[in-house]
Amino acid sequence: MSGGLKFGPNQPYDVIICGAGHAGCEAALAASRLGADVLMLTGNLDTIAQMSCNPAIGGQAKGHMVREIDALGGEMAINADTTAIQFRLLNASKGPAVQAPRAQCDKKAYQYRMKHVLELQDNLDLFQAMVQGLIYEDGRVVGVSTNLDVEFYAKSVVVTTGTFLRGLMHVGKNKNEGGRMGDFSAKGLSGSFLEAGIELERLKTGTPARILGSSIDFTNLEEQLGDEEPTLFAFYDTREEQDLFHVEHFGQEKLGWAPGEKQVSCWMTYTGEKTREVVQDNLHLSAMYSGEIEGTGPRYCPSIEDKFVRFSDKDRHMLFLEPEGRNTNEWYINGLSTSLPFEVQLDLLRSIDGLEKVHMLRPAYAVEYDFAPPTQLFPSLESKKVENLFFAGQINGTSGYEEAAGQGLIAGVNAVQKVRGGEPLILKRHEAYLGVLIDDLVTKGTNEPYRMFSSRAEHRLLFNHPSAELRLVEHSDRLQLIDGQRVAKIKAKSEKILSWVDRLEVERTRGESYALHLRRSRSQEDFPDELKTETREVRDEVHYRVVFKGYLERELKQIEKMRHIDHIRLPEGFDFGKVKGLRSESAEKLKKIAPLTLGQASRISGVNPADISILMVFLEAASRK
Amino acid sequence: MPASDTIVALSTPAGESAIAVIRLSGCACPELGQSILGRQSGLKARHAYFGIYLDIKGKRIDDCVVTLYEAGKSFTGEAMLEIAPHGNPLIVQKIMEDLMARGCRPAEPGEFTRTAFMNGKMDLSQAEAVSDLIRARSDKSIEVAQRQLHGSVGRKMSELTDRLLSVMAHLEAYIDFPEEDLPDENQSGPAMDLRKLINEINELIETQHYSALLHEGIKTLIVGEPNVGKSSLINALTGSDRSIVSDIPGTTRDYVSAFLMIGPWRIEILDTAGLHEAVDVIEQLGINHTIEQAETADFFLLMLDSSGDSPTLPAELLARTTAENTIVVENKIDLTGSVSHDAFMPDFKHARVSLLEREGISELRQQWQASIEAGLKQPNADGVVVNARHAAALGDARDALELAADKLKNLELSELVAADLRDAVEFIGRVVGKVDNERMLDSLFKQFCIGK
Ligand SMILES: Nc1nc2c(ncn2[C@@H]2O[C@H](COP(=O)(O)OP(=O)(O)OP(=O)(O)O)[C@@H](O)[C@H]2O)c(=O)[nH]1
């Protein structure tokens, strides 16, 4: 805390963060950790960092992003590690690049801990008030107005309001306003955006029912245990111990608890014989099928209605039962999104193996909300329409806690950079999933809640999760996102890895170099003994770089080839209309997206290589004049 | 908008003709159409107006028919005007000068097509087809160019891309959704699909040769000893005196070429220096040149004098000839002492002619066409024929797919296979435009029931 809430036009903050979800938390922490004077406003202090959907962090590509967030000084990784109740490394049978950590978290503990981290943070004020409008001055944002009729002023504002903008929830024909069951809907803000010329569109998503654990019959269900040795999100090998605290003993001495201890299981079940019947007989009552909700939902998260309709040859669908915490008996049913009415949902649940006598705690619902198409943003996440206004999280059309947190961190950093006149933090597509995420958003936009997939990253082979800290250290060092000690440790680790990679090329075993041998065996068992004593982070990274050297070099070569066009800048306000020879379709797209570099232009869908050549020739000619 | 954005060109060949067509494209067209006909109201699009062309000073130039095409519905996508006066070069010149005076500018070569491409009226392969169509010199090449113009290459690429994306989607599903209830991962399906794709791409690449044959002509060499009548043959076939004929052996010292049609096929025919032990340096150079030409020739007419002995020809040359790509032409059958040389290269087809008496020439043509059609593997590839640029991109794609197929066979990690497939998609995208990853995801979510 900074000691004293400041309001009114005469005491502006450096940065105001609107919203305290996963994006808001990272934005607030990043900005205040950089020393900026920050205010975080939320409509409800009790729902900070709420996991509105499933109680899990990480997974394919998402787990990678959490590690990247950690590398950039964010909080999500530690918060997940210290509140997790089950750890699993996904894709353990595939190559290191696509192995991904995932954790079930204690939902409430996750929130408590994050709230406490915010409370402890220097330079950060928390305040419960709902932002109802933005205050503009000469095309810039200068502050926000709230439902308490109190105005707060700041040099920059980060909006992270999630699904709360004109949120409308559907359970069958039943409708409730709100961004999340039990919460409110923010209405004023949408008008404020429209007033500034920021376009809004609608998206929809959904969340399944919650049930009471004691009413589940686990006898015939398959148990899914956590990994014996957890793969953690945060990098502890480069950190001081005292950074850590666990929610059960806030900031005090550790009491023998360690991540991975006493893990809780998930359970697998299937839809039953009658499930299909229930769905089919009631399809007309589903909000999505009856036309109550327009547009299609996310492709990767079909409702159970969709699953039976679109994959009619599949007679049953797998579901996961996930515990929401240690101190609650509420369970989440993964795989059962629906917008069927309440009574049908009961029948639906009871048709599932093990849930014959289930007690429903909360129904599944679909939610529609406003989002601001992210092509209206610069890659710094600043609005093109309103200066000093930043957007992060679901309001940009994304889905997922990790996607939100990543954007929040970047927006928080850039809001400060903007105030200080520094260069924004823009990660390249070949540096991190977070780079891919933001580039996709601002360059291509999205028409469904955007979720990260590893296949979106053309250079994912470079993104094995242990490398996150090494990949991003230049940025975190330059912007001082992490302390100098940690930077030094990361650099030392990096050097150690490089030296091992070199040594294994020359040192010999069984008549050949270790490197050659390892490329065949691919087993860390064949490491020299000295290397076996290094930390897991070091071992895994050395292993990956040695075994997959050829592939990694190929990626680097491809990046090198593309690098020049990423460095050719398009001047701000560049008039694409005057480039002779540009196809009009491309010129229009380019005008709309206003890319900052030729590289970004080349990734706009509908812009072809020929267009890029034409642009390149034009810029070349212009620069010679 | 100034009229300078409006381009103009004579679309019919220069010279006298019944009518000429002058074509304009650009935003000034509607206004120009009205003013050159001196009308009070604008022209209705797609209607032919008969009137008198009035120049900028109001002077009458000629009767003409004027047609306006509205923007969006024209070849170039811009407003267009077609003016058809009488095909008198003087009249055409006056009209062109007047249009310049009104602010139009002459179109650069190919600019109409380029504009159409720029306005999204066609993809890259279609734009290429327009220029092929204009240059097409044979029925066959017109047919192929027309098919390409209607998007055959684009459609084929799109189909290949979809199939490739479907293979990718199959691998990616298991990478990105390890927790889903997917059927057991099985690489044999994708491996087979890849094999098929590789074979088809190879077929497509082969059609490039065919496309070169179509557009540039089938390169045919007349070879034989001196004085057998090679130059006489080229003259007889082209109906002109292309090549000097004389009874002095070694008359032709450098090769002479001409174009002619054999049925629907365009032929580039080359007369060459007679092949024998050279007596002087210049002759030797000519002979060397013939052997060089033979390296790239598609077809051979091997000529001999049927009144003389069977020829002895250089081995380098004979090595290039096959029963499919060669006809032995026995000339001078009018001479006494002429005998059949069936025993010479007995597997080859033989034609017996007398160029002096114009005997056997149409039979030779028939035999020749039959040989071309039998020997030229008509590419199946759904009738799609690719050009050199397409073939290069497809070649790169094929190489990437081969790498992927090898990895699949060796049960290599699927993310490594996927990296090769991604390259292949990128290469195929070079033919008609890049492929967005969204399309792969679409394919993935269509194939697999994924979702939590
Ligand atoms: N009797 C007879 N004479 C022919 C016939 N065809 C060509 N000749 C003559 O043969 C001579 C050589 O003809 P060319 O066409 O110059 O022969 P070439 O093979 O081009 O000779 P080089 O260029 O010297 O190698 C000329 O005098 C022709 O008139 C034929 O069918 N019958």
Ligand SMILES: [Mg+2]
């Ligand atoms: Mg001759």
